[in-house]
Amino acid sequence: MRIPKHIAVIPDGNRRWAKSAGLEKHEGYNHGLDPGLLFLKLCRKYGVEEVTYYGFTTDNCKRPKAQVEAFSKACVEAVKLIEDDNVSLLVVGNTESDCFPPELLPYTTRTHSDSGDIKANFLVNYGWEWDLGAMHTDTKNRKSIYDSLRSKDISRIDLVIRLGGRSRLSGLLPVQSVYADIFCLDDMWPDFNEDHFLAALNWYNGQDITLGG
Amino acid sequence: MRIPKHIAVIPDGNRRWAKSAGLEKHEGYNHGLDPGLLFLKLCRKYGVEEVTYYGFTTDNCKRPKAQVEAFSKACVEAVKLIEDDNVSLLVVGNTESDCFPPELLPYTTRTHSDSGDIKANFLVNYGWEWDLGAMHTDTKNRKSIYDSLRSKDISRIDLVIRLGGRSRLSGLLPVQSVYADIFCLDDMWPDFNEDHFLAALNWYNGQDITLGG
Secondary structure, eight states, X not given: OOOOSEEEEEEOOHHHHHHHTTSOGGGGGGGGHHHHHHHHHHHHHTTOOEEEEEEEXXXXXXXXXXXXXXXXXXXXXXXXXXXXXXXXXXXXSOOSSTTSOGGGGGGSSOSSTTSOOOEEXXXXXXXXXXXXXXXXXXXXXXXXXXXXXXXXXXOOOSEEEEESSOOSOTTSOTTTTTTOXXXXXXXXXXXXXHHHHHHHHHHHHTSOOOTTO | OOOOSEEEEEEOOHHHHHHHTTSOGGGGGGGGHHXXXXXXXXXXXXXXXXXXXXXXXXXXXXXXXXXXXXXXXXXXXXXXXXXXXXXXXXEESOOSSTTSXXXXXGGSSOSSTTSOSOXXXXXXXXOHHHHTTTOBOOOOOHXXXXXXXXTTTSOOOSEEXXXXXXXXXXXXXXXXXXXXXXXXOSSOGGGOOHHHHHHHHHHHHTSOOOTTO
């Protein structure tokens, strides 16, 4: 079976899940923590080498205060839970704004970088325009373009898994995603389980790789 | 009904279609011309303001010579057919390589730009790394990032329609596609018809617009 080296996950649907469970919208984020740990466990089990979580974006911070506080707090907890799981961890996002949780500053350089363990990237207060906003390049050489991204420590994505019924990238790492296969599920992120993961892997296994060739 | 302002189409599957029709792979591209005209006609009929065709990429040029010649010729013919259809036409791609058909050079500045008619963009010998390869920006301001793209005359995409069974962007305009809804069809591009188009519009109509907010 062809296993993707790098999977990014868009954990969408927390608010809709909360509403359907009779909770306040912002209460959904907390229910996204366990699925995040399960996702990492499954990536390890099936030999995925790198995972990227789409935490929250600069745009998301325009939402009501209760929601911003809730997803920010959930991201801090998620990063700390993942850290305990002995990964090579990196948080990527715009640290120069009030929306960036100060507790996550220590993770903006990669931890355990020599361990050879699975790499886990967490996008926190990320924006595609922030990512591409410092580019100085006079070349069509791919490596030099990668090197001028603010997210340069995150590698090319093979598979994007999106929960929550939408079929879009929503600004996720535009350069790393150029050749990614995109797999969308209707279920909401708090309901993520191993069956979803296996469905994604099986689907990915049936795709060809051409990279345009 | 919510109609997308700008639709991009990825007309994939010409070679697989040709094979299943008992033809040589490269013979498929010619059968993609009529669907291209139909697509434009349908966009006009339903009030779409801008369309982008993913013609071929710099990577595609690494394919066998018979195929490169065939899709290059088909693109030249497509552009000329579309030109006769009174559109505001623009060809975007790397003109500084042998793969760029010289017949299309006159179209690299927009024609009929004041007509107010539908805009049609054609990506010819396009590469995402070419597009992003001249960026000089020290800002996270979206407009300044757009303005530093080589494809800056192509606006934000609302809906991507991909024929041919894959679910990926394959390097299509990474910046313009950041919020695009992506609709994939299993049928091959030469079989494209109005039902496909209506399925895409109906699906798009059911999506929410959040732009991350």
